Amino acid sequence: MNWETVIGLEIHVQLSTKSKIFSGASAVYGSEQNTNTSLVDLGYPGVLPVLNKEAVMMAIKFGLAIEASIAERSIFARKNYFYPDLPKGYQISQYELPIVSEGSLTIRLDDGTDKRIGVTRAHLEEDAGKSIHDMFDNETAIDLNRAGTPLLEIVSEPELSSAKEASLYMQKMHQLVRYLKISDGNMQEGSFRCDANVSLRPDGEKKLGTRAEIKNINSFRFIENAINYEIERQKELLEEGKEVIQETRLYDADRDETRSMRSKEEANDYRYFPDPDLLPISIDSSLIETITSSLPEKLEEKLERYTNQLSIKEEDAYEITRNIDLIDYFEESLETYNRNPQLLANFLLTEIMAITNKANIQINDLDITPQSLAQLIERLDDGTISSKIAKDILNQLKDGNFSVDDLIEDQGLQQITDEDQIKSVVLEVINEHQEQKNQYLSGKEQVLGFLIGKVMQKTKGKANPKLVNDLMKQELSK
Amino acid sequence: MISSGEASFEEINQIYQSRIDEINPTINAYITDTISSALDSETNQSNDKMPLAGIPYAVKDIFCTDGIQTTCGSKMLEDFIPPYDATVVKKLKDSGVNLLGKTNMDEFAMGSSNETSFFGEVKNPWDILRTPGGSSGGSAAAVSAGIAPIALGTDTGGSIRQPAAFTGITGLKPTYGRCSRYGMIAFASSLDQAGLLSITAEDAAIFLELMAGFDPNDSTSSPEEVPKYSKFINDNLSGKTVGLPKEFFDGSLEAKYQDLISECIKVYENMGVSFKEISLPNIKYSVPTYYVVAPAECSSNLARYDGIRFGHRSDRTDNLDEFYKSNRQEGFGQEVKRRIITGTYVLSAGYYDAYYLKAQKVRQLINNDFLEAFNDVDAIMGPTTQTSAFKLGEKIDDPVSMYMNDIYTISSNLSGLPAISHPIGFADNLPFGMQIISPHFQEHQLLNFTHKYQLETDWHLQQPEMINEVKK
Numbered sequence: 001m002n003w004e005t006v007i008g009l010e011i012h013v014q015l016s017t018k019s020k021i022f023s024g025a026s027a028v029y030g031s032e033q034n035t036n037t038s039l040v041d042l043g044y045p046g047v048l049p050v051l052n053k054e055a056v057m058m059a060i061k062f063g064l065a066i067e068a069s070i071a072e073r074s075i076f077a078r079k080n081y082f083y084p085d086l087p088k089g090y091q092i093s094q095y096e097l098p099i100v101s102e103g104s105l106t107i108r109l110d111d112g113t114d115k116r117i118g119v120t121r122a123h124l125e126e127d128a129g130k131s132i133h134d135m136f137d138n139e140t141a142i143d144l145n146r147a148g149t150p151l152l153e154i155v156s157e158p159e160l161s162s163a164k165e166a167s168l169y170m171q172k173m174h175q176l177v178r179y180l181k182i183s184d185g186n187m188q189e190g191s192f193r194c195d196a197n198v199s200l201r202p203d204g205e206k207k208l209g210t211r212a213e214i215k216n217i218n219s220f221r222f223i224e225n226a227i228n229y230e231i232e233r234q235k236e237l238l239e240e241g242k243e244v245i246q247e248t249r250l251y252d253a254d255r256d257e258t259r260s261m262r263s264k265e266e267a268n269d270y271r272y273f274p275d276p277d278l279l280p281i282s283i284d285s286s287l288i289e290t291i292t293s294s295l296p297e298k299l300e301e302k303l304e305r306y307t308n309q310l311s312i313k314e315e316d317a318y319e320i321t322r323n324i325d326l327i328d329y330f331e332e333s334l335e336t337y338n339r340n341p342q343l344l345a346n347f348l349l350t351e352i353m354a355i356t357n358k359a360n361i362q363i364n365d366l367d368i369t370p371q372s373l374a375q376l377i378e379r380l381d382d383g384t385i386s387s388k389i390a391k392d393i394l395n396q397l398k399d400g401n402f403s404v405d406d407l408i409e410d411q412g413l414q415q416i417t418d419e420d421q422i423k424s425v426v427l428e429v430i431n432e433h434q435e436q437k438n439q440y441l442s443g444k445e446q447v448l449g450f451l452i453g454k455v456m457q458k459t460k461g462k463a464n465p466k467l468v469n470d471l472m473k474q475e476l477s478k
Numbered sequence: 479m480i481s482s483g484e485a486s487f488e489e490i491n492q493i494y495q496s497r498i499d500e501i502n503p504t505i506n507a508y509i510t511d512t513i514s515s516a517l518d519s520e521t522n523q524s525n526d527k528m529p530l531a532g533i534p535y536a537v538k539d540i541f542c543t544d545g546i547q548t549t550c551g552s553k554m555l556e557d558f559i560p561p562y563d564a565t566v567v568k569k570l571k572d573s574g575v576n577l578l579g580k581t582n583m584d585e586f587a588m589g590s591s592n593e594t595s596f597f598g599e600v601k602n603p604w605d606i607l608r609t610p611g612g613s614s615g616g617s618a619a620a621v622s623a624g625i626a627p628i629a630l631g632t633d634t635g636g637s638i639r640q641p642a643a644f645t646g647i648t649g650l651k652p653t654y655g656r657c658s659r660y661g662m663i664a665f666a667s668s669l670d671q672a673g674l675l676s677i678t679a680e681d682a683a684i685f686l687e688l689m690a691g692f693d694p695n696d697s698t699s700s701p702e703e704v705p706k707y708s709k710f711i712n713d714n715l716s717g718k719t720v721g722l723p724k725e726f727f728d729g730s731l732e733a734k735y736q737d738l739i740s741e742c743i744k745v746y747e748n749m750g751v752s753f754k755e756i757s758l759p760n761i762k763y764s765v766p767t768y769y770v771v772a773p774a775e776c777s778s779n780l781a782r783y784d785g786i787r788f789g790h791r792s793d794r795t796d797n798l799d800e801f802y803k804s805n806r807q808e809g810f811g812q813e814v815k816r817r818i819i820t821g822t823y824v825l826s827a828g829y830y831d832a833y834y835l836k837a838q839k840v841r842q843l844i845n846n847d848f849l850e851a852f853n854d855v856d857a858i859m860g861p862t863t864q865t866s867a868f869k870l871g872e873k874i875d876d877p878v879s880m881y882m883n884d885i886y887t888i889s890s891n892l893s894g895l896p897a898i899s900h901p902i903g904f905a906d907n908l909p910f911g912m913q914i915i916s917p918h919f920q921e922h923q924l925l926n927f928t929h930k931y932q933l934e935t936d937w938h939l940q941q942p943e944m945i946n947e948v949k950k
Contacts, residue, residue, distance in 0.1 A: 039561070039562060042787060043782040043787070044560070044561075044562075044788070045542065045548070045550070045555065045558065045560070045663045045664075045782070045783075045788075046541075046542045046560065046564060046660065046661040046662055046663045046664070047660065047661070047695075048659060048660050048695060048696050048697070048698075049697070050694065050695060050696075050697050051697065078778050080777075080778050080781060080825070082781065082784060082802055084784075084786050084798070087782060087786075087787060088781065088782045089778070089780075089781020089782045089784060090778050090781055142786070269826055269827045271777075271778070271822065271825035271826060271827075271830075272825075272830075273774060273778070273825055273830070273834060276666075276667035276668035276698070276775055277664075277667050277697065277698065278697055278698075279697050279698065
C-alpha cells in the first residue's frame with residue numbers, strides 16, 4: 001500500500017526582548033544560574049505577572065509578516081501542570097483567542113515550485129526553567145534563568161508531506177524570525193526549537209491517521225532524520241496491521257531514532273482557564289498600522305524587486321533572499337555601489353560563499369566588509385581591473401582590512417586596456433607559437449584559449465580579456 | 479496624639495504591647511507580634527511628618543511583609559519570610575504606620591470561622607466560645623478587643639465584612655482593583671481584594687486614601703483616581719435612595735435581627751434617606767457560582783506550594799511524585815485540600831464548560847442585576863450575615879452550612895462591587911451588622927453613609943467586657 005505522510009510543526013521561538021514576558025528580569029542567555037530571576041519568575045507567594053509590551057509588538061510583527069489576522073482582543077490562559085522547573089505550577093500561555101491566527105508561509109520545493117503552508121496560530125507564552133540532571137549525583141538542579149523568557153509558539157496546519165518539506169518550512173520560519181529581528185534564532189541555545197506531529201494515511205484517504213509528536217528538535221538535519229525515522233516506524237507498524245499509538249516521542253540524535261516518552265493516557269489534563277491576573281490584550285488598528293509601517297519589505301517582494309528592478313537572475317535573487325545574512329550583506333554592498341547588481345550577486349554567491357564555506361564561517365564573521373566588496377565590483381565594472389585580478393584582491397581582503405583602491409594602486413593591478421600595448425603582447429605570443437597558429441588556422445579553434453592564456457600570463461592577468469580575445473582573433477586571421 | 483505631643487511613639491507602643499500580652503493569649507488574634515522589634519526601630523521615630531506617623535495597625539498574615547514571617551495561616555508557610563512588602567503594606571509603611579503584628583486567619587483565607595488556621599482558632603472577644611468569623615478573624619478580633627486600632631484584611635467572599643459584623647466593628651471591602659493585590663497571597667485572584675477593619679468609617683477613610691490606587695505591579699489594579707475619602711464622609715445623605723433587595727428579606731431572617739435592621743433603617747430615614755424594595759433575581763446563584771470560581775482559581779494559585787523552592791518540605795523524598803504529594807498532604811489543611819480538589823475537578827477536561835464556564839456566565843448575570851438596580855438606587859442595604867456569631871465547632875464539620883454563611887456577602891465579590899459592614903446593635907449580647915453595597919468605585923459613599931450613621935449612634939463604640947476586665 002502507498003502511504004501519504006502528514007506533518008504539522010509547532011515551532012517555539014524565543015523572542016529577543018530585553019526583559020522577560022511577565023517580569024523585569026533580564027532575558028539574556030548564558031548568565032550564572034538563577035541570577036536572571038525576579039520574585040515573579042520564582043513564583044513567590046503574592047507576586048503577579050505584568051505583560052511585557054515588547055513581546056506583544058513582536059508577535060504582531062510576526063503575524064503581519066505571515067499575513068495572518070491579529071486578534072483585536074486576545075487572552076492569556078493558565079496551563080496547569082506540576083514540574084520542578086515550572087515555579088508557579090502553571091505556565092502562562094494562550095489557549096482560546098491567540099494573538100495571531102490564520103497566516104501562511106510559502107516554501108520553495110527542490111523542483112522549484114512554491115508551496116503555501118497554512119499557519120493555524122501563533123501565541124505568546126512563557127518558557128519554563130531548566131532541569132539539570134548531570135550536575136550533581138542523584139540530584140537534579142533547577143536553573144530558572146530561562147523561566148519567563150517570552151516564547152512565540154507557531155503552529156502550522158498539517159500540510160507538510162515529507163521530512164524535506166518540514167525542514168524547508170522550519171528553515172524558512174527560522175529565516176523569517178531573524179529577518180524580522182524578533183529572535184536571534186540560536187538553535188544551540190534553544191531560541192528556536194520544534195515539535196513535529198507525524199502521521200500516515202493510505203493514499204487518497206481523507207481522515208487523518210493517528211499521530212505521534214516528536215518533541216524538541218533543534219536542528220534542520222535532525223528534523224529530517226527524526227521524521228524519516230518516524231515515517232518508517234509508522235509504515236512498518238501499519239503494514240504489519242498494527243496501530244500507531246498517540247504518544248509523545250523524543251528524537252535521539254546519537255542513535256538516530258525516536259523513543260516513546262509518554263502515551264496519551266499519561267498526558268496531563270492541563271485544565272486551561274483564563275488567567276485572572278492579566279487583562280485581555282487589546283490591539284487597536286492604529287497600533288497595527290504603526291507596526292505595519294515599520295515592517296521590513298516582504299521577502300517575496302524583495303525577490304521580485306531583485307529580479308525586476310535590479311535585473312538579477314531569478315535563481316540568484318532567490319539564493320540571496322533565502323538567507324537573511326546574505327540579504328544584509330548584499331544590500332549594504334549595494335549602498336556603496338549599485339550600478340551592476342548582477343555582478344555583485346555573482347561575486348557574492350560564488351566567490352564570497354566559497355571563502356566562507358572554505359573557512360567554515362558565517363558571512364557575518366567575514367573580514368571582507370560589504371563596502372570593500374562593492375568597491376571591488378565597481379573597479380571590476382569600470383574596467384580598472386580584470387575579474388581574475390578581482391578574485392586575487394578578494395583573497396587579500398579576507399586577510400586584513402585593506403582599501404581596494406590602495407591595493408590596486410600599490411600593486412599596479414590596473415587592467416591594461418591600451419590596444420597597442422595588448423596588441424604587441426598578442427603578436428609576441430603568436431610569434432612564439434607558430435604551431436598553434438597553424439592549428440587554429442586549420443580549424444582547431446580550441447587553441448585560442450591556450451594563446452589567450454599565454455597573453456594573460458605575460459600581462460600578469462591584467463590585460464582586458466575581451467580586448468585580448470578580439471585582438472588575438474584579428475591577428476591570427478591576418 | 480503623637481504629632482500634638484500628647485503621647486510619644488514609645489508610650490503608645492507600650493500600651494499596645496501590654497494589652498496584647500494580656501488579651502492575645504485568650505483570643506489568639508495574632509500569629510506574629512512585631513511590636514518589640516518596632517520599639518527598637520530607629521526608622522519609626524524619624525517619620526513625624528508622615529500622614530500616619532506612629533499610628534499602630536495590624537496586618538492580616540496574608541500580606542507579605544519584608545523580613546517578617548508571613549504564614550497565610552498555613553503550615554505550608556509556617557517558616558516563610560518574604561523578601562518584599564505587599565504594595566498596600568509598603569504604601570502604609572511610607573505613610574509612617576507602625577506595625578503591631580500579623581493577625582491570625584483561616585488557612586489561605588479559606589473559611590468563615592477562623593477555625594481552619596494552622597495556628598489555632600481565634601476567639602470572639604464578645605464571647606470566647608464563639609467564632610469571630612473569617613477569614614480575617616484575627617484582624618477583626620484584634621480591633622474589637624482593642625489590641626489594634628485598625629487592621630488590614632482581605633475579602634474574597636465576605637472575609638472582611640462577616641468578621642466585622644460578628645465582632646461589632648466596621649469592615650470595608652473596596653471595589654475589585656481599588657487596592658493592589660501585589661504581595662497579597664492569592665486565594666481567588668478575580669475575587670480577592672484588600673480592605674480594612676476599623677472602629678469607625680472615618681479611620682477606614684483615612685487609611686484607604688493612602689493604600690488605594692494603581693500599582694504597576696498589578697495589572698488588574700485600577701487607574702481610576704483615588705478620591706479624598708475623608709472629605710466625602712460628612713456629605714448630606716438627604717435625598718439618597720437605598721434599595722432593599724427582596725431576596726435579602728425573604729423572611730428567613732430571625733425577628734431579633736430583623737428588628738435591628740428596621741432600627742437602622744429608621745436612623746437613615748431620619749437623615750433623609752429613602753428606601754425602596756428592589757430585586758436581584760440571579761443573586762440566589764451567588765453561593766454555588768462562588769464555590770466554582772473560587773476553588774478553580776485557588777487550585778491553580780496554590781500549585782506553587784510544591785515544597786521545591788519554599789514552604790513545607792516533607793522528609794519523604796523517595797521520588798518526585800511522592801515528594802510533591804507528601805509536601806502538599808502534610809502542608810495543607812482539610813478545607814484547603816477540599817477546595818483544591820473541587821477546583822481541579824471543575825476545570826477538568828469535560829467538566830470545564832458545565833462548571834467553570836457556566837459559573838462565569840452566571841457571574842455576569844449577577845453583575846447585570848446590580849448594574850440595573852443602580853439605575854434606580856444609590857446604594858443597596860441588607861444584613862451582612864444571617865445570624866450573629868455562631869459557636870466555635872458548630873459548623874466546622876458541615877462545609878455547606880459554613881459556605882451559606884457568606885450568602886449576603888459573596889455577590890459583591892462576584893461583581894467586584896465595594897461593600898461595607900457596620901455594627902447596628904446587639905441581639906443576645908452579640909453584635910450584628912448592616913451591609914451597604916455601592917456602584918463600582920463609590921467607596922466614598924459607603925464611608926459617607928457609615929460615618930453619618932456612626933455620628934448618630936454609638937454601637938461601634940461598644941466594647942466587649944473582656945477589655946474592661948483587663949483594664950481592671
